[in-house]
Amino acid sequence: MMVVLCNPLHHLPHKSNTILSTKFSTTLIPKTSIRLNRKDSTFMILDAPKFTNRLISSMKSEKKVSEPSDSFKLTYLEVNTWLWEVAGVTILVDPVLVGNLDFGVPFLFKAAKKYLKNFKLSDLPEVECLLITQSFDDHCHLNTLIPLSQMFPNLQVIANPNAKTLLDPLFNNVTYLHSSKHSEIQTSNGNRVKIQAIDGPRRVGPPWQSHINGCIVTSPKGHLSLYYEPHCVYDEDIIRTKNADIIITPVIKQLVQNLTVVSGQEDAVQLAKWLNSKYFVPMNNGDLDSRGPLTSLIKSVGTIESFKELLSRELPGVKTIEPIPGVPFDIV
Template sequence: MLTGFHCNTLPFSCLPSRRSRTRTTDIILSALSKTPRFTSACRSSVPIHPTAFNFPTRRFSKVVSALVSEENAVATDVFKLTYLEGNSWLWDLDGVKVLVDPILVGNLDFGIPWLFDAGKKFLKSFQLSDLPQVDCLLITQSLDDHCHLKTLKPLSKMSPNLKVIATPNAKTLLDPLFQNVTYVEPGQSSEIEGRNGSKLRVKATAGPVLGPPWQRPENGYLVNSSQGQLTLYYEPHCVYNQNFLEKERSDIIITPVIKQLLPKFTLVSGQEDAVKLAKLLHAKFIVPMKNGDLDSKGFLASIIQSEGTVESFKCKIYKCYDRKFCYSC
């Protein structure tokens, strides 16, 4: 079965924010079946048979608990995924709150606003003070669209002892700001403990190389829930090392599916690469992120081209699993 959802009040959700719920992100639930089906909203549990995913029954019950409305959620291993636009997320994983690549103060301009300047379309008034108490800050890359100093400097003053897990490439940026930073190379792991006592295991994976070939790659992450029942994978450019991931599994992947292209250079991958990623990790849930969907201006913004859509990605998923038809095509 391949089922698409618009989730707006789910424990496993992709909300722009508590303030602005006018825009949602598709969650694509994929597994092998002959009858694809799409639903426009899901506020209650979704009737899916465990054998559709080749899950053990006990494990499947945990996954389905992620598709129960907030008002009725009582199960463990509940993931709430709140999209803050760009590459930014707020995750509530079993009650452990993780802030990911936040851009919440000012625009994204890489220090060259005349060349590129991007603001959010929906969360224009969202501030650091609107965040709940966060248990961990997770940084994937060292560039401004992930390690945003305009945001991190005031955040460090608010929470100087906040636990940070980051790529070593960001060490010179983060060391002056935070006192509790753990740098993890691809293959290394760290643990997060939330205020509620729940724990998460975070394992770094190899992401893109932003420089010469001998430079250390940036990070993606595999995050395991405290019960070990759900695993989430996140890498914001859909760039990954296939050999590194071939022995890994992830129930949920968060990935861009729309390519962002400069002339002769891919900024953000997606489409076929996102399909390959889903197959590689045997993903059950795919959360497409639109990290190029910003109000941007400047010369660089004028030459960045998008390739593909969420709908075309759905079609590629169908074809990958030998579907005979697709409602989106």
């Protein structure tokens, strides 16, 4: 299994594509765009603000090529938004792509993306499926979903049942995943990508709602799987019964006064232990340009660096991949 960092900047000078295996044998990227940290088996990409706005615009023009049936191409688009290409099927996850994020109270809180400020829906590549994991505004973002539904009213949607009242008026082809249920996306060659709903604890959302707050995506042959949960909050008894090669979840805790809204740090390490994971992709979904009275109540605890130290002590074999908005990378 290896990580391949893709470079969509065909119009910029570069020496070579970069292939980063689990042994990190090759590094050929100019101008310090990438820093490889051999000591703790991680890599990250630097100088994001200088070129991320130019990266995403080339994605739409790229022709989709035949991908190995058990591979994941992952692109982070800030907040909780991702593009996942699995065996040639592109899944758009929790898109926040149009306007600001305000949870319906813009006079109290308003947040904007830091890097992909000029992103437009028309910049998206061809998408086969929309995945909505939560009903909250930072996952089920109506400013984005209304114009998206007008562009693609028949788009296949797989969603948390808590979002039903928001999605039913917009899309014609919605499957709501209830506890532990799964749905499938058929690929062009007849293979099927499986998405399974994973229950979380009762402290996420109001008590009358479904407690689904994560999912596991499995490649057609079942050789590679990805666990996604955007709060690093999980049910221990359920997680102990699952396995996932890749984890995408936050590692920096976010507290509103004394209430933990997003977990991370040691909880993220424990998650990797129970899921027997090989790759950890820390999602910094609180890294936004925020303003309003509520921002003074939000406190961050820990850093990505402190998480990597914890992970390297407890699970030295797990590789950390720090994503940069707009830059896709493959896990094969």
